[in-house]
Amino acid sequence: MSTHRLAIVATLAALSLGTLGWSVASRESVDRPVVAPTAASMYGVDSVHSSVIFKIKHAGVTNFYGRFDKMTGSWTFDPDDLSTASFEFEIDNTTVNTGSNKRNDHLKSADFFNVKQFPTTSFKSTKLEAVSGSMYTLTGELTLHGETHTVTADLEYLGEGSYGGHDLAAFEAIFTINRRDFGMTTYGAADGSDTGVLGNTVKILISVEGPKQ
Amino acid sequence: MGPREFILIGPVPGMIVGVTLLGAWTFFNRGKRRGRGPLWVAPVVFALAFLPAFLANNSIARVWPRDGSYRFPHVALAAMLAGLGCVLIHKPAFVRHVISGLALGFCVWVVIGSMPAVSLARADLVVWIVAVGIGGSAIVALVDWAGDSQPAWVLPTQLVFVALATSLICLYSSIAILSQHAGGVVAMATAAAIVGAIHKGMSISRGGTLVLYTLLAALCVGATQHTSYPLHLSAYVLVLIAPLGSLVAVIPSVRRGQSWKATALALAGVLIPLIAAVGIALLTRHASEPYAG
Known part of the structure; x- marks a missing residue:
């Protein structure tokens, strides 16, 4: 050749x-x-498309559910750098909603939330740790009924999307508290169990849709 | 309210007060009967017997609860100490007024002192403390004085009426738990009235009246602030000043008349403003009353 x-x-x-x-x-x-290294994104809370739901025992048997209709706050999340994660929320206790105006009013009274003295419940995160996939463990300080305690929630990051031309992201967190720890003992069994008129254990689910800031 | 709560709010405080006062005054009457008798027993037993009523639907979860509406054991303890002071310190008399005034004012602060940060002007808190401290101290002294001129069962019976009205006021303020606390006072005052009917010389004046009135005043003041649906202010004020109606019995013309008429007037004098207070409460209450559980 x-x-x-x-x-x-x-x-x-x-x-x-x-x-x-x-x-x-x-x-x-x-x-x-x-997976491009992106900076942590900050999100707000779309109160209309977010939910705060609680579950408590009634009469030692029934699982009763209620909700709060208004929550505000902001959160920052970067899956590649969890050290920058930050979650801060404030729930308006006056918006407690159980499907009965009579019961809502009672819950707002000093028998329960005492909204005159404690109008809000707040949460401020201290740590976010990865578990697997989209699951995380969120730790933070919950201030309820004037008392502050550390709580740990199972958090699922639901991903990003868009609505009405705005970018958004969503997550859902579930955690359990004993309301006695927060000094809210009315109508609860003195031994801390759930056998009283109302249980002491309260399970809380927070589902947040956050518009990108 | 279940049977357990009912027993803790009614029969238990009533039995504790009834048995203790009956025992103390029986023992005193069988002895040499020096002085005015075991007046110190009433403030102690009233304060201690109130605790089961508080614990019926609560527990002492905190030494100093953040929620002022959970601090009634503190009110009972402070009132008991002040009541003992009033019994033990005879002279000078103004010291008793100072002690009871300070106790009443302190108890108002205990119950609503944490409110200014959110929903109560600090100046209003001061007005409440001073008004209830000075006014309440004067009312307790005058009621004790009027009560001493009546059969022993009359003063406790008047306080039963006041406690019943307080219970309704708290209920109409949408706070069931404070209403139940007042129920405990009803039971204690009723037991004292029964013992007064048995032992003519029995008295709850000085310390005993102070403890019961302080508890009721703290409940009324608490109901004005720890609710989103306060009643018209006059309803609370009428309940707090209603015991002054007992002074009808010491009007000279009434005093000179038949004793049963003076007693009837003394009871009516307390009842009438209480009926007015409950009427105002009914008219100004929020449509929703407490929904138990």
């Missing part, structure tokens, strides 16, 4: 291999998601 022909074949081979390599590389970039 003459030198001239050899140069042409080599050039074609190089182009072919280059094209193949580019093709494989392109295909790989489609198949494998690229």
Whole structure:
């Protein structure tokens, strides 16, 4: 093979291999998601599309559910750097809603939340740890009924999306408290169990839709 | 309210007060009967017997609860100490007024002192403390004085009426738990009235009246602040000044008349403002009353 022909074949081979390599590389970039290092994003709370639901025993048997209709706050989350995570929320105790105006009013009284003295319940995170996949453990300080205690929640990051032209992200957190720890003992069994008129254990679910700030 | 709560609020405080006062005054009457008798027993037993009524639906979860509406054991303890002071310190008399005034004012602070940060002007808190401290001290002294001129059962019976009205006022303020606390006072005062009917010389004046009145005053003041649905202020004020109606019995013309008429007037004098107070409470109450559980 003459030198001239050899140069042409080599050039074609190089182009072919280059094209193949580019093709494989392109295909790989489609198949494998690229986790780009992004800065932590800050989100607010869309009160209309967020929920605060609580569960408590009634008469030692029934699981009774109620909710709060208004929550405000902000949160910062970066899956690649959990040290920057921050969650701060405030629940308006006057918006407690159990489907009965009579009971709502009673819950607002000094028998329970005493909203005149304690109009809000607040949460401020101190630590977020990864568990697996989209599951995390969120630790923070919950201030309820004037008492502050550390609580730990199971948090599921639900992902990002958009609504009405705005970017958003969502998560759901579930945690359990004993209301006696927060000095709210009325109508609860003195032994701390759930056998009283109302239970002492309260399970709380917070589902947040956060518009990107 | 279940049977356990009912027993703790009614029969238990009533039995403790009844048995203790009956025993103390029986023992005194069988002895040499020096002085005015064991007046110190009433403030102690009233304060201690109130605790089961408090514990019926609560527990002492904190030494100093953040929620002022949970501090009634503290009120009872402070009132008991002041009551003992009033019994033990005879002269000078103004010291008793100072002690009872300080106790009443302190108990108001105990119950609503944590409110200014959110829903009560600090100046209003001071007005409440001073008004109840000075006014309450004067009322207790005058009621004790009027009570001494009546049969022993009359003063406790008047306080039964006041406690019943307080219970309704708290209920109409949408606070069932304070209403139940007042129920405990009803039971204690009723037991004292029964003992007074048995032992003519029995008295709850000085310390005993102070403890019961302080508990009721703290409940009324608590009901004005720890509720989103306060009644018209006049309802609370009428309940607090209603015991002054007993002074009808010491009006000279009444005093000179038949004793049963003076007693009837003394009871009516307390009842009438209480009926007015409950009427105002009914008219100004929020549509929703406490929904137990």
